[in-house]
Amino acid sequence: MIRLCDGDDEFLVLLKKLREELTRALLETSSTDGQIGIREIEDPTLLPASFKDLVKDVTSNKQDIKTFAFKTKAMMAKMEQMVQSARRHEYINWHLASHGIPKSLQCLSLILAEEYAVNAMARSRLPSPEFVSRLTDPSFHHVVLLTDNVLAASVVISSAVNSSTHPEKFVFHVVTDKKTYTAMHAWFAMNSINSAVVEVKGLHQYDWSHKVNVAIKEMLEIHHLIWKNKYDSLKEEVFEYQQELEKNLEVLSPSFVSLLNHLRIYIPELFPDLDKIVFLDDDIVVQHDLSSLWELDLNGKVVGAVVDSWCGRDCCPRRKYNDFFNFTNPMISAKLDSDRCAWLYGMNIFDLQAWRKTNITATYHQWLKLNLNHGFTLWHPGALPPALLAFEGHMQRIDPSWHMAGLGHRVTQVNKYMLETAAVIHFSGPAKPWLEIGAPEVRSFWYRHVNFSNGFIKRCGTTG
Known part of the structure; x- marks a missing residue:
């Protein structure tokens, strides 16, 4: 059995609180139509390219957890759009290939x-x-x-x-x-x-x-x-x-x-x-x-x-x-x-x-x-x-x-x-x-x- 010291208890309480705040923030940043709020970003191309860049951006600019949640969801929406677009283009190319004669x-x-x-x-x-x-x-x-x-x-x-x-x-x-x-x-x-x-x-x-x-x-x-x-x-x-x-x-x-x-x-x-x-x-x-x-x-x-x-x-x-x-x-x-x-x-x-x-x-x-x-x-x-x-x-x-x-x-x-x-x-x-x-x-x-x-x-x- 693993025993936790007082410092560990405080860390777990802090982690639980952070998780609750992050969950609340993610819920608050959901769009009213049920979709992720990428439309609210003025220029989606300015979003960080990776999660590592996102953490760096939020910490260096001292942004709050709600901003972090908002940008996280916007990045997820952008990536989903990119995946769907790639699938559509791949399928269109597949169909174009079917029209050819070897x-x-x-x-x-x-x-x-x-x-x-x-x-x-x-x-x-x-x-x-x-x-x-x-x-x-x-x-x-x-x-x-x-x-x-x-x-x-x-x-x-x-x-x-x-x-x-x-x-x-x-x-x-x-x-x-x-x-x-x-x-x-x-x-x-x-x-x-x-x-x-x-x-x-x-x-x-x-x-x-x-x-x-x-x-x-x-x-x-x-x-x-x-x-x-x-x-x-x-x-x-x-x-x-x-x-x-x-x-x-x-x-x-x-x-x-x-x-x-x-x-x-x-x-x-x-x-x-x-x-x-x-x-x-x-x-x-x-x-x-x-x-x-x-x-x-x-x-x-x-x-x-x-x-x-x-x-x-x-x-x-x-x-x-x-x-x-x-x-x-x-x-x-x-x-x-x-x-x-x-x-x-x-x-x-x-x-x-x-x-x-x-x-x-x-x-x-x-x-x-x-x-x-x-x-x-x-x-x-x-x-x-x-x-x-x-x-x-x-x-x-x-x-x-x-x-x-x-x-x-x-x-x-x-x-x-x-x-x-x-x-x-x-x-x-x-x-x-x-x-x-x-x-x-x-x-x-x-x-x-x-x-x-x-x-x-x-x-x-x-x-x-």
Whole structure:
């Protein structure tokens, strides 16, 4: 047992008194709105840089304990503001990085385009003549990709083939833009996929009617205006919370104004001879056989999609209708339930025969025009919100194990069991797997399907 002498008792009494005075002073210096009173400092830059400097300043100027408490709280508030500002800037930079295209991907497109120009094999017919009949044969499994990313298309197709028990039943239809067509064609012409058939077609090779061309142009123009209106409004806003900043930065992604991203609403026109297709985004990895998707009973509906997340029925973090639509507008609040879960785009089974019997595409355009007439305030930019409206009543839920999405967001913790058991994992969100900003523990699931022994991959310095 330690015994205290009288001097120690006096010191403890003094220490207790000092603590009480300091507590009282800290309470008195709190702002009336409950915030620390940094606003009351005329020039916050004159505050001491460290606690040591603060003690020196107070003792040398013989300031009272209330002044000490006031400056302490002001310094704490200033440091908190600096931390929050640093976090915001870091997050903004992270999002800006997500808009870039890695040099390795640019390199791959350039050298493949060059190969197409000088190498007859790179220009060989896709598919070869003996397999052309499969392109419209309903007994095969038809998969559609709309993409301008050669490496991403390669990963989607190779992962789907490697995961299939009968790859010879698959036909992949890759639609790309004019600038990417030669590179995309060259890649699949020189890197044949075991057993499966691949077709590569450029948008410039479609002979659409004048009516369809006008409608597509109008659709893209309205999506551009929606995006620009959101961009202009965000320039004037200051976001206090990270989650609010994240949601608004995400809708400014360039992919939200990409023609290939929005062209999925025209799949029946792109493939007039097909009856049933699986649509895959280019930021997915197939891990299990997809064949049974074509056997699903959609109960007369047009699209089969995952609605619920792995956390249970009607559990869908970041995917409530309230996250996509403006429910202050009576047109939206009267039509939709804000607490409803949105279905996932990016791995869907479409019954094109059923689609052609509906007015889904026309409804999609009607909502675009309504949004235009309401000052672009009905929903946030993106392909999903108008699709949710157009496909209302035409969607069939499928089992959540088919599609695990959201891996392109900042992943703090990933359930490895879920990752491995999902039929398709989807890097929806800013951090695409080919970007260095993605989480290594999930990017590895994508890179395992990249053929690093390929000569073109080696020349462009692609690394996992």
